[in-house]
Amino acid sequence: MRGKITALYRSRLAAERGFIKKDWGGKRLTVALAYPNTYAVGMSSLGFQVVYGLFNQRPDVVAERVFLPEGQEMSLYLQSGEPLLSLESQRPVHDFDILAFSVSFENDYPNILKILDLSGIAFQSQEREAKDPFVMGGGITAFLNPEPIAPFFDFFLLGEAEANLSQFIDYFIDINHWKRARDECLKDLASGINSLYVPSLYRQEYNRDGTIRVLEPRFQDLSEKIAAPIFQTSGTEVPCSTILTPDTQFNDRVLVELGRGCGHACRFCAAGYVYRPPRTYAEGAIRSQVKKALDSGSPVGLLSAAVSDIPGIEKITREIIETGGHFSVSSLRAETVTPGMLEDLRKSGQRTIAIAPEAGTERLRRVINKHLSEDQILEAVRLISTVFPFNLRLYFLVGLPTETREDIAGIPALVKRIKHSMVKTSAKRGRIGQIRLSVNCFIPKPFTPFQWFPLEEVEGLKEKQRWLKKALLKEGGIQVHFDLPKWAYVQTLLSNGDRRVSSMILGAHGSKGNWKKAFQLSTMNPDFFVYRARDLDEVLPWDFIEHGLLKKHLAREYSLALKEHESEGCRVGDCRRCGIC
Ligand code: SF4
Incomplete structure (x- = not known):
């Protein structure tokens, strides 16, 4: 079965122009860059391609793409129980140092769980072990409101990737994550990078009416606000797609x-x-x-x-x-x-x-x-x-x-x-x-x-x-x-929603996308997040993000x-x- 999956990926690569395949030697940081939707949808995202280019322009990083399998490809995984593989070198996702999701649309949240499931990685950050990759989130949904998916991520890097991805890579390499406890690394990252958010280091408390009373750091040296920086462009570097494939909605454009x-x-x-x-x-x-x-x-x-x-x-x-x-x-x-x-x-x-x-x-x-x-x-x-x-x-x-x-x-x-x-x-x-x-x-x-x-x-x-x-x-x-x-x-x-919505997303995943069933199983009424007008002075789940707005x-x-x-x-x-x- 694995042979069939790798053959499929090789033929996909053969149809592409511009992909990057690097050697894994020399202690490079390895990143599985995931788009939580199918290959055709992911490759139509310029943002995803830009992040792929930013990771790979670093000689000390190997970044390979991962997508949600579909059709026959998905059947091959489900029948064989093979772990999800990256596209470039067809290695299991769980062999990478980091699994980085680039998330543009909230509707793709359930697909994040599907990818974790297929990769054999625990859903909740707190259940992961030393052998697991760090699960990282980025993209516009992360700096709008990451809270509904917060428990599934070890950390989020907020803001435009051109502004802080390189700084993050330097810092991540410096913390020597392979030699240290996972919790220690996360704390180090959170205190060292002002745009990096580690949800497990923040706790939410609620008022009796269910609204948020406070979202605050668990430790004194962590900031209450997380920056979401923008890219200060000189206007001379124009982002463009670097990989061309006939299998996207833009068809080699x-x-x-x-x-x-x-x-x-x-x-x-x-x-x-x-x-x-x-x-x-x-x-x-x-x-x-x-x-x-x-x-x-x-x-x-x-x-x-x-x-x-x-x-x-x-x-x-x-x-x-x-x-x-x-x-x-x-x-x-x-x-x-x-x-x-x-x-x-x-x-x-x-x-x-x-x-x-x-x-x-x-x-x-x-x-x-x-x-x-x-x-x-x-x-x-x-x-x-x-x-x-x-x-x-x-x-x-x-x-x-x-x-x-x-x-x-x-x-x-x-x-x-x-x-x-x-x-x-x-x-x-x-x-x-x-x-x-x-x-x-x-x-x-x-x-x-x-x-x-x-x-x-x-x-x-x-x-x-x-x-x-x-x-x-x-x-x-x-x-x-x-x-x-x-x-x-x-x-x-x-x-x-806030992080209480994560249990509904888990419920929807467990019931194969049946949201009605997920809502029935939930102890909280989703109408609270959807149909309730909020007071102007209410603490909003995303208030901790600092855009400068x-x-x-x-x-x-x-x-x-x-x-x-x-x-x-x-x-x-x-x-x-x-x-x-
Ligand atoms: S509204 Fe004014 S201050 Fe705000 S981004 Fe536009 S130009 Fe800048």
Whole structure:
């Protein structure tokens, strides 16, 4: 059986370009870098690839990738009982010094347990022994709120990996972990690195009503706050994917990050807050990175929270087209899209343009601080349809704070006007693009002004979805995709819970993903974390993380939202409002 698994991994490697396979000799630190989802999903994550590159650029580290097996691969593991193997050298995960998870999505938490299970590593940090690898966590979920998965990790490294991974490696190598007791090493790491969080060294106490009374260190020399540093970029080093494989959703495309963070300050968006201040890379540096990708014969995927906001973007896309290359973009802001860029997208073969009104009415867009008027949306649609009969993908949220019947009714009304504009603009051409709607449930996220709001009840969300489905059906020719409210419930629990939620995740793992059963077995009602509005002065599970973002700024934005007032986005250079700059 093991032979079949290694053969599968070798054929996967044979299809890749750019992977790194190092010799294990010379006392190198060995790291199994795990993405808690399948190979195709993990390899589509630029963040995962960047961390792989950062580990391996160190001559004293060997980092190999690990993914959640799927299909036939999973059957081979389950039938044989073989331990989970790394991709590059096909060694058991438990032979590595560190098992490092890069976690981008809360929904992947149950997969962390599957990977530990397949690797033969105990779920709980306190049950692990000297022979086990240290289980480390990183990625955006770790610096939003690691508490629901805290007991499964020996430590988390918070913040952007470019800011502290190398310092961590130096420190970890220096503590001589193979010669010392595990507890001692963890204490040493926690007191030596200000962005390293060891959950077992912190205890949570609760009030009688179940809210957190305190989360505090067990020892005096540990800090109450853990820093989540950001990468102070000079703008000249542009992150891009280094491994190409045909087996991802991007299909051999080189992903190039144009900037990090977003200055528009939408109140529901965690990435817009924890990646502050917004940063863009130097135009010249982006162009040379793009050129390198094109010279290797690959198309490029341009990534940013809003690609159309990037200074000089038209020059970059023009150059790609003029040199015969192809590109795609992650997302555009409706109000900054230009005819030149749309023309380049058309020439590049892109047939769908995505824009995100998020809400159906001007009022609700003010509440969420979207800074997007209906006129701007309709003007963008007119521009898009003038250039080419692109298909339009429109993103909306339901269950937003303060949402009313009128706001929900505003969605089909806006879609109707968008369709009308497309028909009018494309009339002479005799061909119009399709409209596809993605309607997702609003999920309150840590470190946003909406962190104090609950999820709308599942029944209410379902009812709104049914109403929208009917209303949009009347419009005709519009495809709609709704996410499932029951999964929004689970995601809210995993995003906003504290470490008591870990037993529910264990329950779900034990009952093969049956959350209903896990909730029945739990002594705590998950509604407490999902449906309860939090007081502004409540201790939140993630309050110990120090991004530099002032809680009073978030509270101010929260009250502005209730008053339906917008606030300005970032003005990096002459603004001190949120505490980051
Ligand atoms: S201080 Fe101002 S410019 Fe800096 S991140 Fe905060 S809001 Fe943006």
